[in-house]
Amino acid sequence: xxxxxxxxxxLFYWGNALMIVIGLVFIYLAISKDMEPLLLIPIGFxxxxxxxxxxxxxxxxxxLRAPQAGTVMEMQMEEGASFSKGGVICKLDSGEIVxxxxxxxxxxxxxxxxxxxxxxxxxxxxxxxQTDQSVLPTRPIGLLSRIFKYGVMWQMxxxxxxxxxGALTDFGPMLANPKxxxxxxxxxxxxxxxxxxxxxxxxxxxxxxxxxxxxxxEGPTTIYVTSLLAPHIIGATAVACYSYMALVPxxxxxxxxxxxxxxxxxxxxxxxxxxxxxxxxxxxxxxxTIIVILIVPSSAPLxxxxxxxxxxxxxxxxxxxxxxxxxTLVDIITIFLTLAxxxxxxxxxxxxxxxxxxxxxxxxxxxxxxxxxxxxxxxxNLFLKEKINPMIGAAGVxxxxxxxxxxxxxxxxxxxxxxxxxHAMGPNVAGAIGAAIxxxxxxxxxx
Amino acid sequence: MIDWILAIKIxxxxxxxxxxxxxxxxxxxxVVRVTTEKITGAKN
Amino acid sequence: xxxxxxxxxxxxxxxxxxxxxxxxxxxLLIIEAMKMExxxxxxxxxxVKEIKVKEKDTVDAEQVLxxxx
Numbered sequence: 001x002x003x004x005x006x007x008x009x010x011l012f013y014w015g016n017a018l019m020i021v022i023g024l025v026f027i028y029l030a031i032s033k034d035m036e037p038l039l040l041i042p043i044g045f046x047x048x049x050x051x052x053x054x055x056x057x058x059x060x061x062x063x064l065r066a067p068q069a070g071t072v073m074e075m076q077m078e079e080g081a082s083f084s085k086g087g088v089i090c091k092l093d094s095g096e097i098v099x100x101x102x103x104x105x106x107x108x109x110x111x112x113x114x115x116x117x118x119x120x121x122x123x124x125x126x127x128x129x130q131t132d133q134s135v136l137p138t139r140p141i142g143l144l145s146r147i148f149k150y151g152v153m154w155q156m157x158x159x160x161x162x163x164x165x166g167a168l169t170d171f172g173p174m175l176a177n178p179k180x181x182x183x184x185x186x187x188x189x190x191x192x193x194x195x196x197x198x199x200x201x202x203x204x205x206x207x208x209x210x211x212x213x214x215x216x217x218e219g220p221t222t223i224y225v226t227s228l229l230a231p232h233i234i235g236a237t238a239v240a241c242y243s244y245m246a247l248v249p250x251x252x253x254x255x256x257x258x259x260x261x262x263x264x265x266x267x268x269x270x271x272x273x274x275x276x277x278x279x280x281x282x283x284x285x286x287x288x289t290i291i292v293i294l295i296v297p298s299s300a301p302l303x304x305x306x307x308x309x310x311x312x313x314x315x316x317x318x319x320x321x322x323x324x325x326x327x328t329l330v331d332i333i334t335i336f337l338t339l340a341x342x343x344x345x346x347x348x349x350x351x352x353x354x355x356x357x358x359x360x361x362x363x364x365x366x367x368x369x370x371x372x373x374x375x376x377x378x379x380x381n382l383f384l385k386e387k388i389n390p391m392i393g394a395a396g397v398x399x400x401x402x403x404x405x406x407x408x409x410x411x412x413x414x415x416x417x418x419x420x421x422x423h424a425m426g427p428n429v430a431g432a433i434g435a436a437i438x439x440x441x442x443x444x445x446x447x
Numbered sequence: 448m449i450d451w452i453l454a455i456k457i458x459x460x461x462x463x464x465x466x467x468x469x470x471x472x473x474x475x476x477x478v479v480r481v482t483t484e485k486i487t488g489a490k491n
Numbered sequence: 492x493x494x495x496x497x498x499x500x501x502x503x504x505x506x507x508x509x510x511x512x513x514x515x516x517x518x519l520l521i522i523e524a525m526k527m528e529x530x531x532x533x534x535x536x537x538x539v540k541e542i543k544v545k546e547k548d549t550v551d552a553e554q555v556l557x558x559x560x
Contacts, residue, residue: 404525
């Protein structure tokens with residue numbers, strides 16, 4: 001407008017349009033299909049926001065320094081120019097200076113004919129890319145990039161989310177039937193299978209671990225691990241994890257049908273679980289914290305928060321903290337976390353062939369996790385006097401409580417008098433603990 | 448080139464570790480149940 | 492014959508009244524647990540003799556809900 005205001009049209013490309021459509025599909029699914037609306041609405045909206053060019057909401061500022069000394073022969077870009085990764089900024093007599101990220105030029109400090117030394121400031125770039133901060137430090141200057149950096153990259157929001165989940169989780173069904181802890185452990189097989197397949201597909205170790213952890217079916221764990229190991233793929237792993245959690249009713253049944261016979265699916269489980277005393281429920285978070293963190297120290301932020309949240313719930317004297325964690329706090333964190341995750345998906349970042357691969361590996365992780373749970377349950381039945389319905393093993397895919405509900409529906413399809421919901425909650429919450437530990441182990445080795 | 452030895456160590460060790468910890472937790476839960484039942488005298 | 496709660500939860504809706512004749516696998520009431528609506532079905536044919544809970548009641552597993560005759 002009169003040269004005073006730059007509109008976004010000049011920088012808008014087909015990728016942005018595609019991402020906006022995907023964001024709108026998320027919002028549509030949330031509103032009219034009621035699929036995880038609390039997650040998909042803010043994620044979809046964040047995706048839309050970040051793909052409207054020049055909004056600046058996810059911008060980072062980066063000072064570019066000369067990689068080598070030389071004399072500037074020719075400038076290839078001017079201030080305000082936008083570029084993709086590897087774009088040539090200027091030609092030196094000793095080579096070229098290229099951009100390490102995608103983005104646009106804010107200011108340039110060099111001009112033609114000038115001699116520069118290695119490490120001299122070339123200029124200031126604006127980018128939306130998640131860079132490795134030890135190599136290419138950036139400073140967030142947008143609303144959501146600040147939330148992303150100080151909330152996600154500084155590992156604040158995912159562990160706090162875990163605290164709220166702790167307050168929301170009743171370990172009762174698991175304590176009543178401790179065998180179900182094994183089913184939650186077995187389901188972590190999906191994590192390691194996907195890890196191997198990701199390596200085969202050409203991902204690095206830290207990337208493969210972040211992809212594998214999708215199989216834990218635990219949103220905050222996935223975000224936490226990826227933010228520490230492979231921040232450049234965080235949009236893809238988070239979206240894979242959250243969308244497959246929403247798709248559990250579609251992913252789980254075929255796996256269950258493939259691995260069980262009709263007779264096994266009809267196994268009846270008695271309704272009443274043992275009554276778990278209040279004392280047991282208080283002791284559980286305490287001993288779990290001590291044991292798990294002593295063995296895997298790097299799981300401390302996740303397990304520590306999970307268990308303190310659970311203690312708020314069970315202690316009986318912190319009702320205010322419990323109530324806040326279950327309602328207000330979890331909502332506030334969800335808003336920040338999901339908006340920031342949505343905004344980590346500018347088209348330039350997200351529309352890569354690796355994203356597609358990550359989405360495929362994510363399904364493999366979920367399906368094999370469910371399969372491993374079912375198979376271990378069948379194996380345990382060889383020794384158990386009172387047989388368990390092997391379908392509850394599939395609930396070891398945590399996605400609390402979605403997968404337990406799916407098992408309940410499948411169970412009632414075979415026998416209307418069979419109620420597996422509470423039995424499936426055991427492996428379900430055990431799966432959440434297992435995922436957090438698996439994440440901690442990856443971090444302990446690779447970070 | 449992928450370091451397959453490392454990959455197997457991470458995957459095998461990691462899965463083993465997760466399993467081990469959850470087995471330990473299972474035992475602890477059983478022990479806690481038995482002792483609390485003894486202390487409170489309640490038999491559930 | 493007694494119909495008892497197969498899982499703990501809240502009674503969301505009672506679909507029969509005293510004197511109704513029901514067949515096996517008819518829906519009797521709905522219990523909400525884990526934010527999920529769980530229909531409870533009759534385990535045999537009979538007549539509703541007594542309803543021991545009201546809507547919005549919290550019930551434990553194995554608590555008797557309805558007596559059939």
